[in-house]
Amino acid sequence: MEEEMLQQLRSKATELLLREEWIQAINVYSQLISLCQQNLSKTQQASDPDRLSKIHKSLSLAFSNRAEARSRLRDFDGAIEDCDRALEMEGTHFKALLCKGKILLNLNRYSDASHFFQKALLDNQSNGSSEALQGYLDRCKKLEFQSKTGTFDLSEWVINGFKGKSPELAEFIGSVEIKRSENNGGRGLFVTKNVEAGTLLFVTRAVATGRGILPEPGEDADESARLVMWKDFIDKIVEASMKCCRTYRLICTLSSGGGEEDLGVPDISLFRPEAEEVVFTKEKPEMGKLLSILDVNSLTEDAISATVLGRNKEYSGVGLWILASFINHSCNPNARRLHVGDHMMVHASRDIKAGEEITFAYFDVLVPLRKRREMSKTWGFQCNCKRCRYEEVFGCREELREIETVLEFGGSDKGALVSKLEEWMKKWVTKGKEKGYLRASFWTMYSDVFNSEKSMRRWGRRIPTIGAVAESVAEAVGGDERVMIVFLQNGSARKTAFVVQLAKEVYYQIYVYYNLRGFMFKWILP
Numbered sequence: 001m002e003e004e005m006l007q008q009l010r011s012k013a014t015e016l017l018l019r020e021e022w023i024q025a026i027n028v029y030s031q032l033i034s035l036c037q038q039n040l041s042k043t044q045q046a047s048d049p050d051r052l053s054k055i056h057k058s059l060s061l062a063f064s065n066r067a068e069a070r071s072r073l074r075d076f077d078g079a080i081e082d083c084d085r086a087l088e089m090e091g092t093h094f095k096a097l098l099c100k101g102k103i104l105l106n107l108n109r110y111s112d113a114s115h116f117f118q119k120a121l122l123d124n125q126s127n128g129s130s131e132a133l134q135g136y137l138d139r140c141k142k143l144e145f146q147s148k149t150g151t152f153d154l155s156e157w158v159i160n161g162f163k164g165k166s167p168e169l170a171e172f173i174g175s176v177e178i179k180r181s182e183n184n185g186g187r188g189l190f191v192t193k194n195v196e197a198g199t200l201l202f203v204t205r206a207v208a209t210g211r212g213i214l215p216e217p218g219e220d221a222d223e224s225a226r227l228v229m230w231k232d233f234i235d236k237i238v239e240a241s242m243k244c245c246r247t248y249r250l251i252c253t254l255s256s257g258g259g260e261e262d263l264g265v266p267d268i269s270l271f272r273p274e275a276e277e278v279v280f281t282k283e284k285p286e287m288g289k290l291l292s293i294l295d296v297n298s299l300t301e302d303a304i305s306a307t308v309l310g311r312n313k314e315y316s317g318v319g320l321w322i323l324a325s326f327i328n329h330s331c332n333p334n335a336r337r338l339h340v341g342d343h344m345m346v347h348a349s350r351d352i353k354a355g356e357e358i359t360f361a362y363f364d365v366l367v368p369l370r371k372r373r374e375m376s377k378t379w380g381f382q383c384n385c386k387r388c389r390y391e392e393v394f395g396c397r398e399e400l401r402e403i404e405t406v407l408e409f410g411g412s413d414k415g416a417l418v419s420k421l422e423e424w425m426k427k428w429v430t431k432g433k434e435k436g437y438l439r440a441s442f443w444t445m446y447s448d449v450f451n452s453e454k455s456m457r458r459w460g461r462r463i464p465t466i467g468a469v470a471e472s473v474a475e476a477v478g479g480d481e482r483v484m485i486v487f488l489q490n491g492s493a494r495k496t497a498f499v500v501q502l503a504k505e506v507y508y509q510i511y512v513y514y515n516l517r518g519f520m521f522k523w524i525l526p
């Protein structure tokens with residue numbers, strides 16, 4: 001009778017697993033496991049070795065199948081527990097080894113994953129799967145190399161015009177540490193050694209992302225599409241927090257707004273891929289806390305494929321990248337982020353000295369101070385970077401207000417405005433760096449002029465060259481692809497060294513593997 005019931009549960013669970021009905025499969029495997037366990041204790045008392053071994057086999061298979069179902073639902077903690085239970089009973093259980101390897105690979109523990117795939121490969125059940133196992137081993141090797149060296153080769157994807165699936169990337173942490181930031185009292189991310197512009201600082205995968213094709217702002221459907229995207233994102237974060245104690249504990253190291261000066265400074269080792277085995281106790285995620293954390297730390301994403309190619313402009317994404325959440329904002333930043341799939345690659349967009357804080361822009365900084373103030377207000381802070389401090393003093397100059405007002409209402413001759421601003425800067429004896437700040441604030445006005453033959457014919461001799469403007473703006477905000485595009489289109493003398501520098505500041509070294517000119521002219525220029 002009992003055997004019959006076990007058989008029925010086994011068949012039902014197998015069917016659910018094949019149908020990929022993971023939740024139901026987990027339920028039935030749980031019933032099967034508890035029945036097997038009851039049988040096991042009875043059989044142990046009756047000391048029947050054949051029956052005992054049969055039940056062990058049944059149990060380890062049930063554990064490894066439940067692990068598979070749990071891992072498909074990204075319940076990695078639960079799945080690893082099940083794999084370990086299966087492996088306790090049968091040290092070389094093929095399915096449990098394979099499943100544990102896949103989970104560890106997903107958790108960025110590449111060398112641990114390799115160990116399990118190798119063990120699975122030795123099992124005689126692996127015959128039909130040896131090619132797949134070799135594939136996993138190759139992936140582990142590639143990712144382990146990336147995560148240890150910070151060398152990422154995106155050439156194939158770049159050459160194919162960023163088409164298709166974005167490449168699989170490892171997590172990587174370079175020479176950075178978390179420390180208290182003098183600028184805002186909270187914590188910040190700092191470099192531990194001198195780095196050159198273009199140096200990769202770290203690569204981190206999002207805990208979750210929400211994506212959507214959003215219509216133009218102002219259209220009716222806009223808000224509902226945005227809400228759907230946010231809801232999906234929040235649901236995924238809550239789910240990830242419930243399923244993985246490590247994820248929730250790492251999320252809890254982030255600021256939930258206010259009182260940042262009292263928050264602890266976590267050690268960078270906590271975030272390293274392959275870091276483990278810290279045992280985190282299970283905690284029930286607090287919804288209110290999670291929502292406040294997301295409010296302070298979520299970033300909007302722009303896929304490089306979309307921005308570089310200028311396609312999918314309406315494409316939008318939001319995500320939570322834990323390590324990147326320690327980076328404070330600056331309107332005069334020294335780092336940039338590139339989004340490749342769910343990964344964020346952060347690199348220096350100018351040379352940074354050891355001990356200096358890393359900053360990037362949370363929002364578009366090629367706009368005047370007043371606009372930037374509005375945006376930082378939505379983030380709940382007032383930026384006090386060098387550029388904002390400088391423009392705060394200059395912002396009250398009537399002349400700048402006049403330009404802003406004229407620009408707001410449109411219809412003016414931008415060439416005349418650029419020429420006026422340049423004249424005023426001469427009169428105010430504005431220094432090189434500060435010229436860059438103001439030009440960056442009025443960048444759209446400059447770019448319109450450089451892109452208009454008519455304006456250039458009329459004003460060309462009275463305004464600085466695109467080279468001089470691009471250099472000073474890049475000095476103010478780090479390379480920006482909009483500056484690079486205008487420079488490439490209009491720079492009469494295309495200084496290769498400057499283009500290389502700009503490309504490094506904007507795209508770190510993804511272009512290195514590809515012919516630079518080819519890369520620029522095929523993908524950057526429309």
Ligand SMILES: C[S@@+](CC[C@H](N)C(=O)[O-])C[C@H]1O[C@@H](n2cnc3c(N)ncnc32)[C@H](O)[C@@H]1O
Pocket residue numbers: 183184186187188254255257258260263296297324325326327328329330379380381382383384385
């Ligand atoms: C993503 S977190 C950055 C890390 C944060 N400082 C911490 O200790 O966790 C964003 C928060 O940092 C602070 N912040 C970021 N950039 C800032 C800036 N330029 N000036 C003042 N506060 C800033 C604000 O409190 C903001 O809500």
